[in-house]
Amino acid sequence: xxxxxxxxxxxxxxxxxxxxxxxxxxxxxxxxxxxxxxxxxxxxxxxxxxxxxxxxxxxxxxxxxxxxxxxxxxxxxxxxxxxxxxxxxxxxxxxxxxxxxxxxxxxxxxxxxx
Amino acid sequence: xxxxxxxxxxxxxxxxxxxxxxxxxxxxxxxxxxxxxxxxxxxxxxxxxxxxxxxxxxxxxxxxxxxxxxxxxxxxxxxxxxxxxxxxxxxxxxxxxxxxxxxxxxxxxxxxx
Numbered sequence: 001x002x003x004x005x006x007x008x009x010x011x012x013x014x015x016x017x018x019x020x021x022x023x024x025x026x027x028x029x030x031x032x033x034x035x036x037x038x039x040x041x042x043x044x045x046x047x048x049x050x051x052x053x054x055x056x057x058x059x060x061x062x063x064x065x066x067x068x069x070x071x072x073x074x075x076x077x078x079x080x081x082x083x084x085x086x087x088x089x090x091x092x093x094x095x096x097x098x099x100x101x102x103x104x105x106x107x108x109x110x111x112x113x114x
Numbered sequence: 115x116x117x118x119x120x121x122x123x124x125x126x127x128x129x130x131x132x133x134x135x136x137x138x139x140x141x142x143x144x145x146x147x148x149x150x151x152x153x154x155x156x157x158x159x160x161x162x163x164x165x166x167x168x169x170x171x172x173x174x175x176x177x178x179x180x181x182x183x184x185x186x187x188x189x190x191x192x193x194x195x196x197x198x199x200x201x202x203x204x205x206x207x208x209x210x211x212x213x214x215x216x217x218x219x220x221x222x223x224x225x226x227x
Binding site for chain 2: 033035037042043044045046047050091093095099100101102103104105106107
């Protein structure tokens with residue numbers, strides 16, 4: 001079974017700073033997908049970014065980018081120029097091995113301080 | 115932009131009662147999912163549904179749970195004889211293709227008293 005580990009329960013940075021959230025996973029699969037979801041206080045799950053394992057290029061979405069290290073099974077999220085609205089829980093998720101359901105990590109609570 | 119819609123946003127029920135949580139997936143999506151998030155914990159997969167049948171279910175999805183797509187738009191999760199530990203946020207998600215992005219609804223908060 002796949003596992004996803006987020007080792008930082010909580011992080012706090014100042015507005016406009018860059019922050020990196022870590023995620024590692026364990027799988028024996030070669031083809032899979034990785035995601036970062038954001039969950040603000042409203043508790044809605046919002047997709048931030050998606051990475052396909054067969055693509056070597058790191059995914060980027062505006063201020064959000066990932067550092068995907070397949071050999072190390074690492075998938076960190078970098079948020080540049082952080083904004084107050086980035087305050088939320090961030091979940092790393094894995095999809096692969098023929099499974100339908102996403103496997104989520106325990107999340108990192110990110111707090112952006114004014 | 116199309117979105118997944120869930121109703122109600124908050125459901126309060128007495129222990130032992132049956133509840134039905136409703137979801138309207140994005141209209142051209144083919145795969146539907148239910149997830150659960152107990153307060154303060156991670157999101158857990160319950161079940162996936164494709165082509166009018168369950169495609170995969172987790173250990174959590176026991177005989178107490180059932181899913182149905184009663185018409186062309188709704189996707190429901192029924193919980194029979196609710197227990198206190200069923201209190202959680204329940205998320206519906208849908209996707210057009212397997213392995214594509216799963217789009218989540220805003221969730222239904224279930225409180226079992």
